[in-house]
Amino acid sequence: MTAAELERLAAELGIDVIGAARAGPYEETERAIRARRARGLFADMRFTMAQPEVSCHPEGLLPEARTVVSAALCYYAPGPEPLPDEGRLPRYTWSDAYEALRGKLEELGRRLGGAYRVLVDANQHVDREGAVRAGVGFYGKNTMLITRRYGSWVVLGTLVTQVELEATAPLELDCGSCTLCIEACPTGALDEPGVLDSTRCLSYWTQAPGSIPEPYREELGDQVYGCDICQDVCPWNRGIERRRLDGTAPEAAEPVVSLAAWLEATDAELRERYERLYFPRKDPRYLRRNALVAVGNSGDPSLAPLAAGYAESEDELLGEHARWALDRLLSGADGSRS
Ligand code: B12
Ligand code: SF4
Numbered sequence: 001m002t003a004a005e006l007e008r009l010a011a012e013l014g015i016d017v018i019g020a021a022r023a024g025p026y027e028e029t030e031r032a033i034r035a036r037r038a039r040g041l042f043a044d045m046r047f048t049m050a051q052p053e054v055s056c057h058p059e060g061l062l063p064e065a066r067t068v069v070s071a072a073l074c075y076y077a078p079g080p081e082p083l084p085d086e087g088r089l090p091r092y093t094w095s096d097a098y099e100a101l102r103g104k105l106e107e108l109g110r111r112l113g114g115a116y117r118v119l120v121d122a123n124q125h126v127d128r129e130g131a132v133r134a135g136v137g138f139y140g141k142n143t144m145l146i147t148r149r150y151g152s153w154v155v156l157g158t159l160v161t162q163v164e165l166e167a168t169a170p171l172e173l174d175c176g177s178c179t180l181c182i183e184a185c186p187t188g189a190l191d192e193p194g195v196l197d198s199t200r201c202l203s204y205w206t207q208a209p210g211s212i213p214e215p216y217r218e219e220l221g222d223q224v225y226g227c228d229i230c231q232d233v234c235p236w237n238r239g240i241e242r243r244r245l246d247g248t249a250p251e252a253a254e255p256v257v258s259l260a261a262w263l264e265a266t267d268a269e270l271r272e273r274y275e276r277l278y279f280p281r282k283d284p285r286y287l288r289r290n291a292l293v294a295v296g297n298s299g300d301p302s303l304a305p306l307a308a309g310y311a312e313s314e315d316e317l318l319g320e321h322a323r324w325a326l327d328r329l330l331s332g333a334d335g336s337r338s
């Protein structure tokens with residue numbers, strides 16, 4: 001199959017960008033993972049980093065694997081700013097973009113024929129390196145995979161197949177002299193361009209187990225999960241709304257959440273409603289912990305009862321975050337981003 005035929009098929013399935021590369025080892029990425037792991041830049045994360053000998057070897061993911069097809073789905077949609085009693089979600093979680101892309105890649109695999117395997121945000125494959133090799137995009141200094149048409153507002157998925165497909169040319173683009181994301185990152189996590197220090201990344205802390213260190217709590221502002229700052233400022237991400245064929249958010253999209261609802265919901269409700277989010281061991285305490293931080297940053301004393309309800313909690317993690325939030329609210333501090 002030629003690259004043009006693959007593109008036509010992808011367009012039919014509603015995939016926004018597609019490309020193909022020969023299935024072979026990602027040697028440099030494997031070296032980068034080992035070196036960064038040794039420097040502690042991944043904190044305690046496991047994901048693709050636990051087994052680079054697997055996640056950087058797509059040729060081993062399927063017997064007689066010939067081609068790695070990389071696909072991007074744009075999730076950008078306009079949405080409201082949170083009110084003081086609401087928390088902000090990162091754009092990729094407003095709806096389940098991963099699930100949508102998984103379905104499209106399964107269908108693509110069936111249509112291509114032969115044996116195949118679909119991996120979307122899976123621990124067995126480093127998605128961004130597959131996308132760079134397949135010409136879907138290029139690495140930005142914020143470490144994001146940036147596409148020409150949709151910037152970095154895309155999720156990535158991978159199809160490893162036995163079918164031989166024409167390779168797509170790499171995208172010969174880069175950031176040039178721009179450094180906007182490095183300057184905008186509130187915690188200096190991108191000080192080494194193209195290398196993320198997860199121990200300083202707000203997105204990491206909202207998804208990590210345990211207590212969020214205090215300086216990061218303040219920087220989180222109204223963000224209750226993830227962080228989009230280094231993408232919001234990127235020039236490649238401007239004007240996507242005009243390029244989007246259908247510029248509306250899916251009906252069930254959730255750009256903001258009620259902090260009270262997160263703090264009052266039962267474990268079962270939070271687990272069911274936020275199936276699409278990653279939080280350690282699917283333990284809803286971590287969502288409540290993040291909501292308490294946003295309450296503390298709201299600058300709105302009328303939210304104090306939400307934190308007070310947890311201040312004496314037997315759960316020390318939540319109790320401690322609640323007391324921090326109360327202190328902050330009652331001292332009149334306002335950590336929200338403007
Ligand atoms: C672990 C993980 C995280 C961790 C660590 C992220 C990281 N940068 O490594 C945390 C929890 C912090 C995280 C956060 C986010 N993540 Co995440 N994450 C992953 C996961 C599971 C593995 C990533 C990985 O393997 N990293 C290992 C290192 C080696 O990869 P790397 O940073 O790409 O390294 C390359 C570059 O550094 C480059 N390079 C080296 N030197 C230099 C120098 C220069 C100048 C340049 C430009 C590049 C460059 O080469 C390296 C090797 O290939 C993937 C899914 C998957 N299975 O791949 C999603 C994934 C990367 N995440 C994704 C998303 C959406 C996010 C967030 C935007 C979510 C949010 N809104 O909060 C943030 C973005 C933070 C950021 N700036 O990276 C998407 C990214 C889509 C895209 N367009 O790039 C992915 C691909 C999931 C998916 N399938 O769509 N994530
Ligand atoms: S996701 Fe946020 S904290 Fe992490 S590197 Fe980007 S701007 Fe910095």
Ligand code: SF4
Nearest residue numbers: 140141175178181234
């Ligand atoms: S903000 Fe600038 S430096 Fe950062 S990823 Fe975008 S183009 Fe590259």
